[in-house]
Amino acid sequence: MHVRSSWRAVCAPVALAAVLLTGCQSASGGGAEEDDRLGERRPASVSPAPPRPSGYGAVFLAVDECSSFGRTSFTEVPCTSERAAARVVARHDGTVREGPRCPATTDFVLHISEQRPSLDEDGDGAVPQGYACMRNLQPPHPGDPGGGGGPRTIVGDCVYGLGDGKVRETACDGKGKRKPEYKVTKAVGARSACPASTALYVRLGGTSPVGCALPV
Incomplete structure (x- = not known):
């Protein structure tokens, strides 16, 4: 059995409210106004609505929008903002x-x-x-192969044993809290498809749910 760890955050209502309010737009004008000199009526001019700031949309944290980092919550910010830290790569x-x-x-x-x-x-x-699903705008990228984190274990990642048949991911470069013991070298549909040299089977999920791992 494979245990994964992921960062979890709940968007605070105050942050969400700030996002929603930025989408309000207004337009002035309407109807018609009278030209006293000519005794005719002409269409009234309508002021164009101001453009919505980049990074905000009808869906909170939609794909390609960005978030800031916070101690207790994350807020949606324009991707051009100096506060932008990560981009949405998928939203469900x-x-x-x-x-x-x-x-x-x-x-x-x-x-x-x-x-x-x-x-x-x-x-x-x-x-x-x-x-x-978030991707940092700047390194480090723990979700990359060997990066030591991310919500998924993929080919190129390293793990160490927790006992009782469980493993946890760690950085392959040895700079994590725990040294790597095995490296996932291949993803297959069943254990029988792993090379004979496989020392550990890691549960990956998806269409190729078995990871074949070798000692580091």
Whole structure:
């Protein structure tokens, strides 16, 4: 059995409210105004709505939008902001256990709690429970092969034993808290497809659920 660790954060309601309010737009004008000199009516001018800041949208933390890092919460920010720290590479409703898997090199997952504010951008008054698969804008990238983290174990990752048939991922370069003991060299559909030199089988999930690992 393979145990994975992931970063988890719940977006605080105050942060979510700040995001939703940025989408409000207004336009002035409407109807028609009278030209006293000519006795004619002319169309009234309408001021264009101001552009929405980059990085905000109708969906909280949609694909290609960015978040900041915080001690207790994450907020959506424009990707051009100096506060931007990670980008959404995939976004799904529901829970991680029930929904699609994040891309292989995802660095961490944000778990978004359901919110029901009095007003939101698309007008339905709700933000459903979901999760965002995140990739750091700058290194390090723990989700890369051998990086020592991320929500998934992939080919190129290293693990160490916890006992009782369990393992945990660690950095292959030895700079993590624990030294690597095995490295996943191949992903296959069944144990029988692993090379004869395989010393450990690691559960990966997906279409090739078995990882063939060799001693480091």
